[in-house]
Amino acid sequence: MDPVTHGIIGLGIAALSGQPLSIENPLVVGVTLGAIAPDLDVVVKYWGNYQYLKHHRGVSHSIVGLVGISLIITFGLSLFYKEASFLNLLLWVFLGSASHTFFDILNSYGVRPLLPFNNRKLVAGILMLYDPFITVLSLGLIFVNVDRATKILATIILVSLYISFRILIKNRVKKILDNRYKISERKDKLYVLPALMNFFKWDFIIQTKKYNIVGQINFITNKVKIRKKLIKPNNKLIKKAYRTELGRYFREFSPVTHVEIVEQDTNIELKITDLRFYLRNNFMHHVTIVFDENNQVIEEAFHPYKYDNRIVVQSA
Structure with a gap:
C-alpha cells in the first residue's frame, strides 16, 4: 500500500x-x-x-x-x-x-x-x-x-469479514478459470492476484507446458480478457541466465516470469519479464541478460517500472 x-x-x-x-x-x-x-x-x-x-x-x-x-x-x-x-x-x-x-x-x-x-x-x-x-x-x-468498544468490535468484525470476502472471491475466480481452461486436469499452474487499478477485477497467469497466458477476469460478470499468450522458449541459456546475480534476484522478486530470446548478430539477449503487473498495455518490470557467441554473460540490465528504464547491473 x-x-x-x-x-x-x-x-x-x-x-x-x-x-x-x-x-x-x-x-x-x-x-x-x-x-x-x-x-x-x-x-x-x-x-x-x-x-x-x-x-x-x-x-x-x-x-x-x-x-x-x-x-x-x-x-x-x-x-x-x-x-x-x-x-x-x-x-x-x-x-x-x-x-x-x-x-x-x-x-x-x-x-x-x-x-x-x-x-x-x-x-x-x-x-x-x-x-x-x-x-x-x-x-x-x-x-x-461512537464509543471505543463499538469501534474496536466493529473494526475486528469488518476487517475479518472483508478479508474473508476477498479470499472467497479469489478462490471463486480460481475455480472459474480452472473449469474454463482445465488447469487442474492438465496440471498447469495458475496465479491469481488483485488487479492494480480495478476493485472488481483480478489478474491471472496460466503457465502451461507451451505457453504463458496473461489475462484478467471480472468477478461480477465472469468476463475474461486474454492480454497475452506468450510462447515459452526452450534454450539452455535460460537456466544459465537464472544463475546470474540479476537472474537469481529476479526469480526471488517474481514467482512468475516469461523469457523472450532475441538474437543480435553474434550475441543473444534474454529478456525476462515479471508477468504479475500489467499497466498501460505493458508489463512493469524486466531484466535483460546478454550472452556472447561463447555463451558467456557480457551484460545484465534491470528495467524497473517500464522497459525504457535501463540500469546496467553488470557489464563485461
Missing part, C-alpha cells in the same frame, strides 16, 4: 485508543509515524531503483525491524512528550508499524517478516496496492463518533 493509505490506517488505529486525535497527543503522532515508517527504506532509491526494489519491504518490514522502528519513534517522542508513558506509547507505536507489515502481506508484493533469520516471503495476494474499503473504514474510525 502507499504511504498515505498507511498513514490513514495509523490514524484509524489511534482512534481506537479513545483518546483525542490531536498532534498534541503523543499516541496519535506515534501510531501514525509507526504506520508510515517501514517505507522509509525509500531512502535506498538514492542508489537507484534496482537497489530500492531489491531492499524494499526487507528488514524495515520485518518483526525485528518493526521493534527497532517502534523503539526509535517512542524514544524520540518521549523527548518531546515527557509526561507520556514509555511502555504504553511503545505498544501503540508498534501496533501502527505492525499494521503496515500486515496489510503489505495481504497484497501482491508481499513481505519477508522473519528477516534477517529467514528470507521467506509471505504473500496473500488478496488486496489491491490501494484498497478503497480499508481506506474508507479507517476514515470512518477517524470521523464517526
Whole structure:
C-alpha cells in the first residue's frame, strides 16, 4: 500500500485508543509515524531503483525491524512528550508499524517478516496496492463518533469479514478459470492476484507446458480478457541466465516470469519479464541478460517500472 493509505490506517488505529486525535497527543503522532515508517527504506532509491526494489519491504518490514522502528519513534517522542508513558506509547507505536507489515502481506508484493533469520516471503495476494474499503473504514474510525468498544468490535468484525470476502472471491475466480481452461486436469499452474487499478477485477497467469497466458477476469460478470499468450522458449541459456546475480534476484522478486530470446548478430539477449503487473498495455518490470557467441554473460540490465528504464547491473 502507499504511504498515505498507511498513514490513514495509523490514524484509524489511534482512534481506537479513545483518546483525542490531536498532534498534541503523543499516541496519535506515534501510531501514525509507526504506520508510515517501514517505507522509509525509500531512502535506498538514492542508489537507484534496482537497489530500492531489491531492499524494499526487507528488514524495515520485518518483526525485528518493526521493534527497532517502534523503539526509535517512542524514544524520540518521549523527548518531546515527557509526561507520556514509555511502555504504553511503545505498544501503540508498534501496533501502527505492525499494521503496515500486515496489510503489505495481504497484497501482491508481499513481505519477508522473519528477516534477517529467514528470507521467506509471505504473500496473500488478496488486496489491491490501494484498497478503497480499508481506506474508507479507517476514515470512518477517524470521523464517526461512537464509543471505543463499538469501534474496536466493529473494526475486528469488518476487517475479518472483508478479508474473508476477498479470499472467497479469489478462490471463486480460481475455480472459474480452472473449469474454463482445465488447469487442474492438465496440471498447469495458475496465479491469481488483485488487479492494480480495478476493485472488481483480478489478474491471472496460466503457465502451461507451451505457453504463458496473461489475462484478467471480472468477478461480477465472469468476463475474461486474454492480454497475452506468450510462447515459452526452450534454450539452455535460460537456466544459465537464472544463475546470474540479476537472474537469481529476479526469480526471488517474481514467482512468475516469461523469457523472450532475441538474437543480435553474434550475441543473444534474454529478456525476462515479471508477468504479475500489467499497466498501460505493458508489463512493469524486466531484466535483460546478454550472452556472447561463447555463451558467456557480457551484460545484465534491470528495467524497473517500464522497459525504457535501463540500469546496467553488470557489464563485461
